[in-house]
Amino acid sequence: MALTAMGVQNPEQIARFAIYMTDRTDILRIVYDRKKGSILPVSKKFRFAQIKKSTMVDSGTRRTEVLYESAPEFRNAVAELEQLMDAREDSHHVSQLIAEEVHALEEDVASRIDYIKSLVEKL
Template sequence: MYDHLKSMGIIAIENIDRYSLRSEAEYDILKIYYKKEKGSLFARSEKFKYPRQKKTVLVDSGTHKYKDVTEISPILRHVVDELDRVTKHDKEIIDHKKKILQDLKHLEKVVSNKITEIEEQLKHL
């Protein structure tokens, strides 16, 4: 399922916590952070270096001027897509848990208010 990550030698995909991507000169630096293991002081991470893809693009069609530009490599783009799927899934689970807890707190408040209301009605009888 995560072929590009596996081709990089990453086998514990479920342990990926987050990633960062930055550019330095002619390279893109991808850093993958793993979930902190129990008893460990520091979270583990790995760095990967990808050369930027070079392209020549037409800047002005009237004068036929071209400019050299660089952009993220297609392979790295696929890796980032896979990392987004891995990290977004974790975020969705956390958001879903948060939503359930909020719903539970709201329900608790509604039930508490209803009990108070019924007790007040009983006092008036």
């Protein structure tokens, strides 16, 4: 939902993402896997201003310190992207496992067919 709120319309086309920080701004760069000849951009950058927070460091002197933290929208978007990438990796792993099982089944069927053919030749 965070990606949708940011305007990302095709999350299934996301190939990877990168995050970095400059001048108290978190930057999220999303790279898409586009088909050749597509007029859509290959990557998109989103900027999120960090939130300024004052935190009490010493309650005796009431001394505070200014800290900056990532915006909730940024954290939600990164969490959603990580879930998307993990799900895609799991899906890829499962499809690879299925392909291996199909290959093993094909070998078993081929050997059974050869065995049956040898029995027919003996008749």
